Amino acid sequence: MSAVTGLGNPIKGPSAIGSDPQRFWHLTRALAVTDFKLRFFGSALGYAWQLMRPLLLFGVLLVVFTQIAHFGDAVPNYAEGLLLGIVLFTFFSESTGGAVTSLVNRESLVRKIEFPRLAVPLSVVLQATFNLALNTIVVLIFMLVSGVGVRWTWLELPFIVAFLGVLIVGVSMLLSAAFVRYRDVSPIWDVMLQVLFYASGVFFSYETISTDHKTLANAMLLNPIGALLQQARHAMLGPAYASASEAAGGWGLLMIPIGITIGLFVVGYIYFDRQAPRIAEEL
Amino acid sequence: MLMGVTEALPAVVVDDVSKSFRLPHERVHTLKERALHPLRRSGHDTLRALREVSFVVERGEFFGIVGRNGSGKSTLLKCLAGIYATDRGQIYVNGRMSTFIELGVGFNPDLPARDNVMINATMLGLSPREARRRFDSVIDFAELRDFTDLKLKNYSSGMMVRLAFSVMIQVDAEILLIDEVLAVGDASFQQKCFEEFERIKRSHSTVLFVTHDMGSVQRFCDRALLLENGKVVDLGDPEHVGNRYLELNFSEQARAAEADAEAVAAAPAEPVEPEVEAPVRYGDGRAEIVEAWFEDADGRRTDVIAHGKQANFAARVRFIEDLEDPLIGLNLVNSHRDHCLSASNVKGPKLGTCRAGQELTFRIGFECIFTPDRYFATPAIAAGPGAWIDRRERFVDVMVTGIERSDSIVTIPYDVTIDRAEVSAS
Numbered sequence: 001m002s003a004v005t006g007l008g009n010p011i012k013g014p015s016a017i018g019s020d021p022q023r024f025w026h027l028t029r030a031l032a033v034t035d036f037k038l039r040f041f042g043s044a045l046g047y048a049w050q051l052m053r054p055l056l057l058f059g060v061l062l063v064v065f066t067q068i069a070h071f072g073d074a075v076p077n078y079a080e081g082l083l084l085g086i087v088l089f090t091f092f093s094e095s096t097g098g099a100v101t102s103l104v105n106r107e108s109l110v111r112k113i114e115f116p117r118l119a120v121p122l123s124v125v126l127q128a129t130f131n132l133a134l135n136t137i138v139v140l141i142f143m144l145v146s147g148v149g150v151r152w153t154w155l156e157l158p159f160i161v162a163f164l165g166v167l168i169v170g171v172s173m174l175l176s177a178a179f180v181r182y183r184d185v186s187p188i189w190d191v192m193l194q195v196l197f198y199a200s201g202v203f204f205s206y207e208t209i210s211t212d213h214k215t216l217a218n219a220m221l222l223n224p225i226g227a228l229l230q231q232a233r234h235a236m237l238g239p240a241y242a243s244a245s246e247a248a249g250g251w252g253l254l255m256i257p258i259g260i261t262i263g264l265f266v267v268g269y270i271y272f273d274r275q276a277p278r279i280a281e282e283l
Numbered sequence: 284m285l286m287g288v289t290e291a292l293p294a295v296v297v298d299d300v301s302k303s304f305r306l307p308h309e310r311v312h313t314l315k316e317r318a319l320h321p322l323r324r325s326g327h328d329t330l331r332a333l334r335e336v337s338f339v340v341e342r343g344e345f346f347g348i349v350g351r352n353g354s355g356k357s358t359l360l361k362c363l364a365g366i367y368a369t370d371r372g373q374i375y376v377n378g379r380m381s382t383f384i385e386l387g388v389g390f391n392p393d394l395p396a397r398d399n400v401m402i403n404a405t406m407l408g409l410s411p412r413e414a415r416r417r418f419d420s421v422i423d424f425a426e427l428r429d430f431t432d433l434k435l436k437n438y439s440s441g442m443m444v445r446l447a448f449s450v451m452i453q454v455d456a457e458i459l460l461i462d463e464v465l466a467v468g469d470a471s472f473q474q475k476c477f478e479e480f481e482r483i484k485r486s487h488s489t490v491l492f493v494t495h496d497m498g499s500v501q502r503f504c505d506r507a508l509l510l511e512n513g514k515v516v517d518l519g520d521p522e523h524v525g526n527r528y529l530e531l532n533f534s535e536q537a538r539a540a541e542a543d544a545e546a547v548a549a550a551p552a553e554p555v556e557p558e559v560e561a562p563v564r565y566g567d568g569r570a571e572i573v574e575a576w577f578e579d580a581d582g583r584r585t586d587v588i589a590h591g592k593q594a595n596f597a598a599r600v601r602f603i604e605d606l607e608d609p610l611i612g613l614n615l616v617n618s619h620r621d622h623c624l625s626a627s628n629v630k631g632p633k634l635g636t637c638r639a640g641q642e643l644t645f646r647i648g649f650e651c652i653f654t655p656d657r658y659f660a661t662p663a664i665a666a667g668p669g670a671w672i673d674r675r676e677r678f679v680d681v682m683v684t685g686i687e688r689s690d691s692i693v694t695i696p697y698d699v700t701i702d703r704a705e706v707s708a709s
Contacts, residue, residue: 008296011376014367022410030402108389109406112384280366280367281304
């Protein structure tokens with residue numbers, strides 16, 4: 001039976017994306033919507049919790065850093081910048097944190113049915129994107145209420161979020177496939193998220209630390225999330241926050257976070273693609 | 284490729300597929316272990332789940348895959364479904380395929396039936412729009428119209444199965460892979476499933492059906508494949524494959540029973556009530572029956588005979604003294620001790636003069652019309668009626684296998700005719 005042409009379509013076995021992009025999208029969406037519905041199933045406030053969580057964290061950090069540590073004195077609109085940082089970082093931590101264990105949590109699906117494996121971690125990212133969209137509305141309302149003017153540069157936000165999305169998808173692919181083999185990835189990533197929370201300037205910005213700690217401030221910009229948060233504040237709150245390229249003194253330094261992001265995406269995809277055929281067996 | 288060519292292609296071609304799993308003795312699971320023992324090669328066994336499996340399923344065929352537990356049939360199904368990658372070989376699938384390895388994949392107990400149907404249908408390959416369009420027929424087939432908004436956790440297991448099966452039916456794939464799902468649901472629903480199977484069969488969809496139930500294999504399948512230890516043992520007529528399957532099963536059972544018996548024998552002697560009565564043997568000992576066995580139609584020794592097949596009983600006799608025209612005979616009883624067969628050479632052929640030290644083997648051939656059961660053979664050699672030289676009660680036994688159950692001891696060919704009396708209207 002060597003005449004391959006005579007036998008029709010060879011099946012490829014399990015893969016990352018599969019051959020039907022439409023099915024890939026339907027599945028990803030179905031998984032995300034289901035999770036979204038189940039998320040706060042049975043709780044009294046339901047979806048309101050999704051909005052409350054970043055707001056509660058915001059309240060605590062605002063009190064600590066304006067009343068006790070006085071981080072907010074150096075820059076105008078500290079509260080708005082803090083809330084924006086929390087919401088964007090929540091997007092990152094929620095998607096990557098959820099993606100790590102996603103393949104293992106969906107074991108019953110992965111082992112029972114053929115479908116593009118990448119749909120599983122991506123559905124987690126998609127669900128986090130729904131949450132981000134709703135949280136962004138809260139941020140915008142908060143900004144309008146507190147008198148921050150509407151700017152043209154707000155239009156930059158979708159692009160910043162998209163770039164953050166590329167980083168998130170890259171990390172999610174890498175971590176979810178690695179977790180199937182190495183169960184240590186989950187606790188390690190928990191700690192890493194803590195580290196990144198402090199290293200990305202969620203509750204401070206380049207301006208807050210650059211006068212006393214120039215090196216640390218520059219290091220923060222090497223971290224893609226740090227650079228993105230800086231740029232997001234610049235776009236949303238105005239020139240009081242330097243843009244990422246201004247802070248980094250030109251695009252040269254920024255090539256590093258951009259390179260890290262693209263590199264993680266490429267490596268993540270290649271790793272996931274290589275692991276995809278074996279995931280059902282390794283679980 | 285031209286449309287006409289596609290039409291002519293077989294639905295599924297499995298070409299020389301092998302698949303093995305590595306079973307590590309000590310699973311290296313954590314980064315720390317990797318870091319501490321970077322060079323340690325953890326030993327592993329290789330389980331060869333499928334070995335050079337090849338077969339072709341034609342368009343519109345209802346194809347059964349049978350095999351005992353661990354024979355590799357589920358692995359084969361998962362390879363066909365694209366869940367496992369094969370190590371070697373290639374599988375060709377021509378047409379839209381849906382897999383039902385488990386009913387209700389993606390069902391979530393906290394969501395109502397409506398949402399679950401959507402999720403499940405999407406998993407099985409429908410677009411959300413198609414899924415919405417078919418929702419009503421799914422609910423109607425499952426007879427769950429009154430429960431569409433009930434959460435799945437409040438469903439009885441039977442209702443859940445009905446829902447899942449309905450979704451599967453409504454997906455309308457050209458090629459269906461089904462892993463024994465029919466053993467569920469109440470009798471009337473099962474009947475409906477069978478009817479639906481008949482419909483699928485008539486609609487010329489291609490079905491690959493994995494099961495243990497030889498009844499449904501023989502009822503639905505056009506052809507069947509028997510797997511054992513990952514190899515194709517038999518392929519073809521479902522009846523034949525079904526019998527081979529039962530044979531494999533029962534000969535294995537017999538071996539297991541023997542192993543048990545040996546284990547008992549090896550155990551320290553304790554006064555145990557013998558479960559089987561001690562073999563009874565009587566006669567004057569001028570000759571002895573050394574061994575006895577059953578043979579299939581091809582003359583191979585066997586412990587299993589398929590119902591309806593030709594078989595032989597054979598026994599080897601050694602003469603201790605010279606004998607003139609001794610009689611040989613056989614009694615066969617079933618597990619209820621009903622006598623099923625009495626055979627002898629009273630009517631010939633005669634043995635003639637038998638010299639001391641000589642040996643002979645006699646065979647009694649019969650058509651195995653016995654109902655599936657275990658049968659015990661008592662061979663005997665005698666000088667005349669009642670004058671036993673050697674008679675060994677229940678010396679050997681044989682399993683008769685078959686699909687049909689019957690209340691009678693034997694299944695004799697019969698026919699039925701009906702004459703209706705004309706009722707005169709006077």
